[in-house]
Amino acid sequence: MATRSRDDREAKRRIRQMEAKRALRHEQAKRRKRDNYLAIGAAAVAVILAVVLQLTAFSSNPSESEFAAAEAGLSSASASPSSNSQGIPSANTATGKTFTGQLALNSGVVGVELDGKVAPQAAAVFKSLADSNYYKGALCHRLTTAQTFGLLQCGAKSQDGADDPNYHWGPLENTPADNKYPAGTIAVARSSNNAYGNGHQFFIIYKDTNIPADAAGGYTVVGKVTSGLDVITKIAAAGLQAGATNNDGAPVAPVTIDSFSLK
Structure with missing residues (x-):
């Protein structure tokens, strides 16, 4: 009888051990599953944050960031074709044409060429x-001076860079497939994620710059600097006004447009 009792106790002990091991394995499996969910969630959050950063980094124009110039400092306009009531000229007025001229700044003269063969709507607008002498007295209000991101943005009527919300047009034209904008490029500023968010403003690239496309695409390259790029590089070399952040702000010496002539 004593032997049987010992056997019963040993059997119960083994059953308890088996149950404990089974519970431990179950808990370990739950922990691994929870850890996997956490890892997947963290990775998803990281991806989402990266996408959001890329799409919003230009909500206020090009900046030092690798994601910079997607915005060009304009308020978002509705993503719709331009209205004739806005006075947007027909692309036909520039189709196949090349316009040459000068952008006279208070700091020097820049020779320019606009190409209506590759960007007829943009060339028509800026011509x-x-x-109409729209640019006389306008400002070049924004300068970026990052190592790999350099542009001067022009065409604003006020220091805050606001543009006329009732003057917007599109579509995008001649956008670089590789998102690279060589020094001397003249491109059209626009509101983010809007192929019909172009306005009055443009930017001049003074050193090779990468501008990632946003949801709408890249930025219309309308022309190039033919002479006087050193005028822009000197403005950049002088630096930014106090209070600028991330190598992005107003030029230390105010830059105004004396005239913009094209023929």
Whole structure:
């Protein structure tokens, strides 16, 4: 009888051990599953944050960031074709044409060329604005001076860079497939994620710059600097006004447009 009792106790002990091991394995499996969920969640958050950063980094124009110039400092306009009531000229007025001229700044003269063969709508707009003396007295209000991101943005009527919300047009034209904008490029500023968010403003690239496309695409390259790029590089070399952050702000010496002529 004593032997049987010992056997029963040993059997119960083994059963308890088996149950404990089974519970431990179950808990370990739950922990691994929870850890996997956490890892997947963290990775998803990281991806989402990266996408959001890329799409919003330009909500206020090009900046030092690798994601910079996607915005060009304009308020977002509705993503719709331009209205004729805005006075947007027809692309036909520039189709196949090349316009040459000068952008006279208070710090020097820059020779420019606009290419209506690859960007007829943009060339038509800027030819029309130049002919109407729109740019006389306008500002080049924004400068970026990062190592791999350099541009001067022009065409604003006020220091805050605001543009006329009722003057917007598109579509995008001649956007670089590789997102690279060589020194001397003249491109159209626009609101983010909006192929019809172009306005009055443009930017001049003074050193090779990478500008990632946003949801709408890249930025319309309308022309190039033909002479006087050193005028822009000297403005950049002088630096930014106090209070600028991330190598992005107003030029230390105010830059204004004396005239913009095209023929």
